[in-house]
Amino acid sequence: xxxxxxxxxxxxxxxxxxxxxxxxxxxxxxxxxxxxxxxxxxxxxxxxxxxxxxxxxxxxxxxxxxxxxxxxxxxxxxxxxxxxxxxxxxxxxxxxxxxxxxxxxxxxxxxxxxxxxxxxxxxxxxxxxxxxxxxxxxxxxxxxxxxxxxxxxxxxxxxxxxxxxxxxxxxxxxxxxxxxxxxxxxxxxxxxxxxxxxxxxxxxxxxxxxxxxxxxxxxxxxxxxxxxxxxxxxxxxxxxxxxxxxxxxxxxxxxxxxxxxxxxxxxxxxxxxxxxxxxxxxxxxxxxxxxxxxxxxxxxxxxxxxxxxxxxxxxxxxxxxxxxxxxxxxxxxxxxxxxxxxxxxxxxxxxxxxxxxxxxx
Numbered sequence: 001x002x003x004x005x006x007x008x009x010x011x012x013x014x015x016x017x018x019x020x021x022x023x024x025x026x027x028x029x030x031x032x033x034x035x036x037x038x039x040x041x042x043x044x045x046x047x048x049x050x051x052x053x054x055x056x057x058x059x060x061x062x063x064x065x066x067x068x069x070x071x072x073x074x075x076x077x078x079x080x081x082x083x084x085x086x087x088x089x090x091x092x093x094x095x096x097x098x099x100x101x102x103x104x105x106x107x108x109x110x111x112x113x114x115x116x117x118x119x120x121x122x123x124x125x126x127x128x129x130x131x132x133x134x135x136x137x138x139x140x141x142x143x144x145x146x147x148x149x150x151x152x153x154x155x156x157x158x159x160x161x162x163x164x165x166x167x168x169x170x171x172x173x174x175x176x177x178x179x180x181x182x183x184x185x186x187x188x189x190x191x192x193x194x195x196x197x198x199x200x201x202x203x204x205x206x207x208x209x210x211x212x213x214x215x216x217x218x219x220x221x222x223x224x225x226x227x228x229x230x231x232x233x234x235x236x237x238x239x240x241x242x243x244x245x246x247x248x249x250x251x252x253x254x255x256x257x258x259x260x261x262x263x264x265x266x267x268x269x270x271x272x273x274x275x276x277x278x279x280x281x282x283x284x285x286x287x288x289x290x291x292x293x294x295x296x297x298x299x300x301x302x303x304x305x306x307x308x309x310x311x312x313x314x315x316x317x318x319x320x321x322x323x324x325x326x327x328x329x330x331x332x333x334x335x336x337x338x339x340x341x342x343x344x345x346x347x348x349x350x351x352x353x354x355x356x357x358x359x360x361x
Contacts, residue, residue, distance in 0.1 A: 001276050003208055005231050005238035006187050007265035007297070007313040008047070008058035009080050011124055012070060014258040016044045016063040018121050020352055023048045023059065026100060027082075028177040030357040031329035032319050037062050038294065041338055042348050050184050051359070052328070053319045055267040056237040057186030068257045069123065074195045075306035076254025077261035078243060079117070079125035081188035083236045086130055087114055088170075089181035093128050095170035096177070107168055108159050110219065111151055112137060113188070113236075123259035129188040135213050135234050144234065145212035145227075151219050159219065182360040189228070189239035190264050192308055193251070197225045197244025199305040204229040204240060207284045208266070218243045240266075254308075263301070263309035270314050271298050277312050295335045296321060330354060 013019040023029045032053035037043045043064060049057035059080075072078055084090050090107055094116050097104050106116035115129040138149050158164070174181070194200040204210045213234030218226040225244030228234060245251050254260060268274060274291050281288040281302050289301040297313045304310055322333050332349070334342055 001209075001268075001273050001280075003210055003231060003238075003312075004267040004269065004315065005056050005235075006190065006240075007055045007267035007311070007315075008060050009077070009187070009190055009264040010045075010060045010062065010262045012067055012122075012256065012258050012260055012262055013046075013061040013063050014065055014067065014122050016046060016061070016350065017352055019046060019061050019063070020354060022120050024355050024357070026097075026102070027183060028360060029059065029183060031354055032058075033296070033323075033329055034332045034352060034354075035295075035334065036332075036338070036345060036349075038292075038335060038338070041341065041345055044349060044352075047319070047329075050186060051357075052325060054186070055313070055315050057184075059187075062262060064258065068255075070257030070260030071252065071255035072125070072193070072260065073252040073254040074193050074245070075304075075308050076193060077264065077308070078191045078193050079127050080190045080261075080264075081115065081127035081129040082183045083131055083185035083188040084128050084181055084183065085185070086132075086180070090114055090116060090128060090130055091168065091170040092174045092178065092181040094168070095172075096174040096181075098169065099173055099175075106165060108165070108219070109155050111155055111216075112214065120259075127188070128183070129236070131185065131188075131236055135228075139214075141233060145214055148215045151217055156219065177360045179360050184360075186237055188236040189241050191241045191243065192261075192264075192304070193254070193306070194242040194244045194304075195251075195306055197227055197242060200242050200244065201227065201229075203286075203304050207281065207286070210240065213239075221245075240264075253306075261308075263311050265299070265311035265313040267315050268312050270316070274298060274300050274312060274314065293335075295333075329357070 029048040032049050033047035035045050037045045047060045094104050104118045113129045115127050210229040213230045214228040218224045228241045231238035286302045292299045296319050299313045
């Protein structure tokens with residue numbers, strides 16, 4: 001019984017069409033499923049990912065058109081990161097996004113990877129991070145996450161060199177997404193916010209059995225913790241990270257709304273393991289939901305010590321239970337128990353224009 005890595009992240013969007021346009025046309029992800037929030041069938045639930053939406057690549061959105069703008073804070077997610085192969089691909093993304101009049105911060109050297117930051121139309125804080133160099137640049141593989149590793153001072157100084165950072169970009173326009181910059185690897189990590197990093201560690205390591213692979217600092221808030229948990233050696237796609245804020249640091253609790261995360265999900269093998277996870281979470285004193293059928297996976301829900309919703313979702317059966325690879329995301333799909341209400345549901349949704357998905361070439 002073990003956590004296999006990231007499964008998906010679910011955020012709140014103010015407009016389904018605006019979200020489709022950004023994540024497909026700008027970032028080149030594929031819309032792999034149009035469905036509804038099973039707990040609120042009047043709202044879209046859209047899934048984006050790689051060609052088939054395999055676990056770890058799925059970015060999903062509830063459309064809550066009347067929701068107020070959300071606010072980051074304790075018990076919420078700060079940002080999530082998508083993986084690009086290397087620094088050349090990262091610089092291409094900076095040039096592509098800035099040419100599209102999207103404000104980009106970076107690239108910054110995060111010691112274990114390099115990254116840029118920007119926002120989607122609702123204000124979701126996004127990062128694109130390189131796959132390496134990885135966690136062993138300052139620790140042996142067998143010692144990962146056992147000793148605090150402060151960021152190198154020279155690197156912090158370089159990250160404050162605004163002129164150098166502004167000048168670092170690709171030297172020519174990038175009108176099309178090329179294979180070396182395609183975000184086909186899925187998520188790199190998800191970063192949330194903690195009021196007590198030791199309690200967060202007890203949850204992810206002690207209860208969920210994930211490995212702490214790095215104890216370092218939030219490079220942008222000196223003196224505050226930034227800890228990483230992952231699977232095995234902490235490869236991208238398995239990583240949950242938290243900023244830990246010290247007592248007295250003024251920070252509000254997260255407010256749900258447009259541009260904020262509703263929950264994130266970790267992958268588990270199957271429903272039999274979910275039964276065991278329910279027992280383990282309950283015995284550890286955490287509230288946990290019954291197993292819920294989400295058609296494309298089964299889910300249980302709990303919360304971290306600060307109240308952030310954490311889901312454990314099975315890797316299967318996957319998104320091709322009701323569509324072929326070729327037709328993924330092209331038509332509204334409803335679970336059997338909602339099919340009888342299709343006409344009513346469709347009347348309440350704005351039809352989507354979905355651009356054809358193209359493999360980067």
